[in-house]
Amino acid sequence: MKDDRATGDQVAAVLAQVQSAGIETVRLCFVDQHGILRGKTIVAAALPSAFETGIGVPSTLLLKDTSHRTVFPVWTDGLDIADLPLGGAGDVVLRPDPARFFPLPWSPHSAILLCDVRDRMGAEIPFSSNAILARAVAALNAVGYRAVVGLEVEFQVFQRTDSALAHGQATIPPAPIQTANLTQGHQYLTESRYAEVEDLLDHLRRMADGLGLEPRSMEIEMGPSQFEFTFAPSDPQTQADRFVLFRTMVKEVCQMRGLHATFMPKPNLPNAAANGWHIHQSLIRHGDGRNAFTPQPDGALSTEANGWIAGLLKHARATCLMTNPTVNSYKRFTPFQLAPNRVQWGRDNRGAMIRALMYPGDAASRIENRVADTGANPHFAFAAQIFAGLDGLSQGLTAPAPTETPYDEAAEALPNNLLAAIEAFEGSQFTYSALGADVVAYLVKLKRAEWDRYLTTISDWEQQEYFGLF
Numbered sequence: 001m002k003d004d005r006a007t008g009d010q011v012a013a014v015l016a017q018v019q020s021a022g023i024e025t026v027r028l029c030f031v032d033q034h035g036i037l038r039g040k041t042i043v044a045a046a047l048p049s050a051f052e053t054g055i056g057v058p059s060t061l062l063l064k065d066t067s068h069r070t071v072f073p074v075w076t077d078g079l080d081i082a083d084l085p086l087g088g089a090g091d092v093v094l095r096p097d098p099a100r101f102f103p104l105p106w107s108p109h110s111a112i113l114l115c116d117v118r119d120r121m122g123a124e125i126p127f128s129s130n131a132i133l134a135r136a137v138a139a140l141n142a143v144g145y146r147a148v149v150g151l152e153v154e155f156q157v158f159q160r161t162d163s164a165l166a167h168g169q170a171t172i173p174p175a176p177i178q179t180a181n182l183t184q185g186h187q188y189l190t191e192s193r194y195a196e197v198e199d200l201l202d203h204l205r206r207m208a209d210g211l212g213l214e215p216r217s218m219e220i221e222m223g224p225s226q227f228e229f230t231f232a233p234s235d236p237q238t239q240a241d242r243f244v245l246f247r248t249m250v251k252e253v254c255q256m257r258g259l260h261a262t263f264m265p266k267p268n269l270p271n272a273a274a275n276g277w278h279i280h281q282s283l284i285r286h287g288d289g290r291n292a293f294t295p296q297p298d299g300a301l302s303t304e305a306n307g308w309i310a311g312l313l314k315h316a317r318a319t320c321l322m323t324n325p326t327v328n329s330y331k332r333f334t335p336f337q338l339a340p341n342r343v344q345w346g347r348d349n350r351g352a353m354i355r356a357l358m359y360p361g362d363a364a365s366r367i368e369n370r371v372a373d374t375g376a377n378p379h380f381a382f383a384a385q386i387f388a389g390l391d392g393l394s395q396g397l398t399a400p401a402p403t404e405t406p407y408d409e410a411a412e413a414l415p416n417n418l419l420a421a422i423e424a425f426e427g428s429q430f431t432y433s434a435l436g437a438d439v440v441a442y443l444v445k446l447k448r449a450e451w452d453r454y455l456t457t458i459s460d461w462e463q464q465e466y467f468g469l470f
Contacts, residue, residue: 010098011051014113017101018044024109028055028094030117031129031244033446034066034325035377039094039115047113051098054118056091062117062125063446066326067173071449082126082438084119092125093118100241105210106253114241127442129240129379132435136386137236143394144287145304147386149239150280150366151231153246153374155263156272157182157200157254158225179260185224185271193220200257201227207249213242222338223273233280236382243277243378265324265373266331274332275374276339279323280357281385282366283308294365295358301399305367309345309354309399311392312369312385316343316353318428319384320414320421321447323372327454330417332373335407340370342411344403351406353414371414387434418451 018026026047029039038061042050063072063086072086073079079087100114117128124131140147158179169175182200187193194201201218208215214232221228231242247263254261266274283292283304292304301309324330333341338350346352350370358365372381391397403411415421425431426444 007098014098014101015048015051017103018047018111021103022109023103023111025111026050027110027112028096028115029112030094030115031240031377031379032061032064033127033129033377033443035129035244035247035375035379037112037244037248041110047096050094050096054093054095054115056093057117058089059086059092060089062086062092062128065446065449065453067450067453069172069449071446081442082436084125091120093120093122095122102211102245104249105207106249106256112245112248126436127439129377130237132439133237133240133379133383136383136390136434140283140386140390141286143390145283145285145292147236147382148233148282148284148291148366149236149382149385150233151239151243151246152228152278152280152368153230153243153263154221154226154228154273154275154277155247155250155261155374156223156225156267156275157197157227157250157259157261160258160260177260179269181225182259183220183225185226185273186222187220188222189220197227200254200259203257204229204250204253207253208246211245211249213246221273224271226273226275236386237379240378240382247374263374265326265329265375274334274337274339276332276370277372277374277376277381278355279369279372279381279385280366281308281369281389282364291363291365293358293367294362295360297360299360301358304393305356305358305365306399307393307395307397308389309356309367309392310397311389311395312354312367313343313345313399314392314397315384315388315428315430316371317412317415317421317424318431319388319425320371321425321443322380322384323369323376324415324421325377325380325418325447326373326375327418327450329373329375330415330421333414333416338370340406341414341416342406342408343414344406344408344411345399346402346404346406349403349406352403353406356402383435388430391430391434418447418454422447422451 025041027041029037032038060070063070065071074089094115096113096115103111162178164175164177217230219228250261285292332339340353344352345354347356353371355368
């Protein structure tokens with residue numbers, strides 16, 4: 001049984017491309033719960049069989065936290081999630097999607113083929129990344145709209161000074177590597193600084209182009225060794241795949257150059273800046289094909305923009321778990337640092353959670369949600385935007401007045417730690433109606449495991465505070 005979206009012509013085209021390009025290995029990957037690619041690499045000769053029957057991988061890949069520990073009790077009788085039996089660490093099946101085939105320009109003998117993850121009977125796993133985003137897109141389509149989203153991604157690239165390969169450093173998770181900066185930072189958009197790393201940025205741009213990711217701009221960002229890429233707008237599912245592929249490409253290409261790339265939201269390095277992911281978004285009406293976020297001639301918000309902004313604000317705390325999913329995410333929410341910490345919107349205001357870039361007659365009118373960070377699973381983050389915005393639109397909600405004081409302490413605060421985000425997510429009726437109880441329970445289980453490990457780890461702060469005192 002082939003994937004529902006696969007056609008014989010598409011499969012034949014991929015097989016012909018593999019043969020003509022001399023591709024030797026194909027990496028069959030799926031986007032896991034953390035937005036990380038996982039899977040198996042097969043020889044090209046095995047690809048026809050993989051298209052026909054899929055390829056099995058351990059179901060525990062769906063049950064791991066960010067340390068790669070399996071946090072669900074797979075050796076206990078009766079482990080079921082969404083009616084899927086997962087006890088015994090049995091297999092699920094990767095079903096290759098021939099429309100998501102990407103020859104690798106940095107590894108010309110190989111390609112990535114993105115897959116859906118299914119159960120043994122071919123049924124979709126409802127808590128998988130692809131499935132959650134697909135449901136959100138379908139819900140939006142059902143009421144007459146399609147979403148257009150943009151990627152604006154920040155990250156850092158460092159020199160490697162110690163790759164942490166000593167035996168004692170092979171822990172779970174592994175010991176962090178040691179690094180030094182490539183650029184000194186704090187010289188935002190300075191041309192001479194771009195020249196210092198032009199060779200690297202050219203390399204990354206060419207690789208992104210080779211993958212078909214449509215990069216648009218490359219920047220020296222504010223912090224030391226910090227960079228930003230933006231990409232042409234597209235639909236949420238295409239952009240989610242692009243984000244994952246870009247993050248993978250940057251890390252692999254930098255590794256090959258003896259460098260270390262990180263998309264960690266707030267690295268614990270002296271003077272390091274936080275990495276944000278700004279989600280640009282607008283709606284296109286099915287009826288007339290026009291941008292529904294283009295404002296009225298007097299600048300007033302359209303009905304759709306009004307409801308969408310209101311929905312994003314109303315559910316901002318509840319959806320933070322999907323846009324800011326790690327312990328480290330909440331170290332970024334500091335005032336006056338171009339990252340939001342309050343639930344507000346403003347007109348072209350970079351301190352606000354939602355920055356409105358909407359002008360009368362501008363077909364590119366859109367909003368920019370600045371809450372997300374680059375550690376997010378993009379499929380979950382886009383789904384959160386769609387479900388929250390659609391709820392505001394369907395309920396006819398009205399956005400409050402825009403702010404000029406985005407860090408006003410009187411305004412509603414975003415969660416200030418992962419536990420607060422978990423509790424907001426789990427305590428919201430909206431998340432249950434949008435995602436389903438099984439998905440909510442699944443994500444809460446994963447994230448509570450991460451939070452509990454964090455709480456039981458003795459920190460440098462504690463050592464400094466108490467070791468000499470008592």
